Amino acid sequence: MHDAGRSAAPLMSNPRADRVKEAAKLAGRSARLKTGRFLAEGPQAVREALVAHRAAVADGRPGVVVEAYATQACLDRLPELAELADQATLRLATDEVLAAMADTVSPQGIVAVCRIQSPSLDDVLATRPKLLAVMCEVRDPGNAGTILRAADSAGADAVILTASSVDIHNPKAVRSTVGSLFHLPVVSGVDFAELSSRLRTAGITILAADGYGSQDLDALQDSSALRRLAPVSGYLAQAPADAGPRLEDPTAWLFGNEAQGLAEDELAAADYRVAVPVYGQAESLNVGTAATVCLYASARAQNR
Amino acid sequence: MHDAGRSAAPLMSNPRADRVKEAAKLAGRSARLKTGRFLAEGPQAVREALVAHRAAVADGRPGVVVEAYATQACLDRLPELAELADQATLRLATDEVLAAMADTVSPQGIVAVCRIQSPSLDDVLATRPKLLAVMCEVRDPGNAGTILRAADSAGADAVILTASSVDIHNPKAVRSTVGSLFHLPVVSGVDFAELSSRLRTAGITILAADGYGSQDLDALQDSSALRRLAPVSGYLAQAPADAGPRLEDPTAWLFGNEAQGLAEDELAAADYRVAVPVYGQAESLNVGTAATVCLYASARAQNR
Incomplete structure (x- = not known):
């Protein structure tokens, strides 16, 4: 008909x-x-x-x-x-x-x-999000698409772009999200200082993905796996009082500019700076690759 | 001077x-x-x-x-x-x-x-590799670069491209590897049947990255974490006799074509088909994202 x-x-x-x-x-x-x-x-x-x-x-x-x-x-x-x-x-x-x-x-x-769907930060925080991906001055549309897609795959509750990030609705960025743009709330044009204070008030741990971070993502995953898989094991007693962030807690990951990384004020606003280990000779990780590894680490800790 | x-x-x-x-x-x-x-x-x-x-x-x-x-x-x-x-x-x-x-x-x-460095499969296997990334008909230069870069970051011993994959030395592919092309051996133009038989003889577990795989990458990581972190725990006794592949064993990951995934003969040659879980609404993972998650899971299991 x-x-x-x-x-x-x-x-x-x-x-x-x-x-x-x-x-x-x-x-x-x-x-x-x-x-x-x-x-x-x-x-x-x-x-x-x-x-x-x-x-x-x-x-x-x-x-x-x-x-x-x-x-x-x-x-x-x-x-x-x-x-x-x-x-x-x-x-x-x-x-x-x-x-x-x-x-x-x-x-x-x-x-x-x-x-253009334009949910506000308030809308997103009202849902009591467990996992957020924040792009801070991510400028390349392809990287923004990769991060948004990884956030979608990892089941993040929303993606947030600060004011100086790429416009996620430009044709190249839309293409590179391959449909994920329609799967989760995307908040654009956010002021970073405002964002970090709101996240803190909401009790969300802020983790900076930073190659120079003192927290090792693998160690955090191990701690998280032990809490989840072997709660009765004596191994937990060995953990120091501040063993760093718990990946299973509500978390906002900050991902920085592809050339400069996160800026000083962004690093300073984070509760912890977390490095994805590099096992080979690569100088550093592409921001899309780092975001994939970080978001999946949180998803694994939170969902299983 | x-x-x-x-x-x-x-x-x-x-x-x-x-x-x-x-x-x-x-x-x-x-x-x-x-x-x-x-x-x-x-x-x-x-x-x-x-x-x-x-x-x-x-x-x-x-x-x-x-x-x-x-x-x-x-x-x-x-x-x-x-x-x-x-x-x-x-x-x-x-x-x-x-x-x-x-x-x-x-x-x-x-x-x-x-x-063009052209190491042979023999050269690579003689080094007793623990982690290999194999591209099977990966056609997009950007995806090939992302996978090579992820392999470099994860400390893979070599990258192998089957004959029908993109030429990694074309200018766009070289650019997208951002230098990682010079960090680890890259074997090109390999016949897949020959490759799978050589990997098997070398005692290397072949894992197919496959969205429809019956093995769940997160479950494999949990098993691996338990073996590594809580060897005295009673939890291990609960594991069934064939709990799937051990990520800490020498492994070759197969990554398939961006549109069709791995072909039937490629899936059939694998010891196990492993799915990266999708927690959100994304239909499937981009092959570069999936490769990053798989290679990092192996690196973590093998190196810590």
Whole structure:
């Protein structure tokens, strides 16, 4: 039934139409700020946007997708997208229209204009989060995407970006999150001093991922594993009174700039500085790799 | 003294010189195959190449760097590069010459023509490796670089690429390894059937990183932590006879294609299929993220 409905809808074929130009403008920050919208490109990102949209509408929250545009060929290839899009406005468009809208050379037949979700720090803290990933001046869209994706995989409750970090809604960053952007709350533009004081008040341990940190992540994982796995063992009695942070406690990880690492004020605000051990000759870990290891260490300690 | 020597060397200023054209051709696979050379670009990669070169020459092995080219401005900014380059041939060149050689828009003032190191599988197995990272049809240069870098950080003994994987010496892949390419042996173009049989003969456990695997990486880490941390605990007695692989044993991890994952024959050749748990809504892990978590789990089990 809805198939017949869709094929009766007019095909968008004019790449110079206002609606097409407006979507294309979302590649720029000023248009995103002005409209509160951004563009998701390609089947994977649009699928996750549509799933998030459905859940939001079912919950009585504002929808995520304003309008999705797809070629008939794409819908024939991926009919589940047409199913998912029932509640959103899906319009058929030509390849030329999609190419004119998209930042990528080939958006693979589908894009969606989405509403920027902007939860506040208050919203996030009200959920009593156990695991947060904070990006402090992370500038590379690819790194930001990797960290957001790792946070999603590790089951983090939210991702927070300080004001000087990359705009997570720019097309390259959106692509590099591969749909994870729609899976968990992302708070942007946060002032760091405000953030650290709020985290402290909420009783959340702040851990700085820092190659020069005095706490060794492996040692913390060992302590945590012992508490969890061998609570009756005599080994625990050997632990010093302050053996460092407990990974199973509510935690916010701070991840720093790819070139400079965390700044002095960011390091100073942390309860502990934690180093991921480097076993080989690598000088340091890429921030995305370090974030993956840190977030998974916390997830393991908290979830099992 | 050597400063005086270098400033007396002729400045290369002709971007159309044969030597410049030959370096530029190394962006293509056929020139790399023909010459056995590749190009490292930028201070970080060239620094690691020069360090590896020095170590090789000191060991009586063939050098790594054939010739390095830098601008005077780059050497003024990073004088340690001039120090490191003593044993290699360092030539001064103009920005135009470097731009004509390099694949990147801005090679940041320094490039090096390097010899492709091609250790054999025999060479690697003769070192009795404890940890190997195997890329099976990993096609994206960025993913290959992330995996190589994670292998370096985790202290893996070597990285192996099967014949259908990306060429790790292509400019984008070299860049994405950020110097780790010079830190550990990389065996390329390996036939998978041959590889799996050789690994088996060498007594190395083959673990397939597979989202559908029946072994849970967290459970394996728990077992390993218990053996290591609480050997006298009664908890070990509860472990079933075949509790899966022991992460502390010599291990080769198989990482598959980014879209399809590991192929049937690759999965069949593995002793166990191991899944990295996904705690959030992410559909699956990026192969680079999964490799990081797997290699670090092994490193932790083997090194502490």
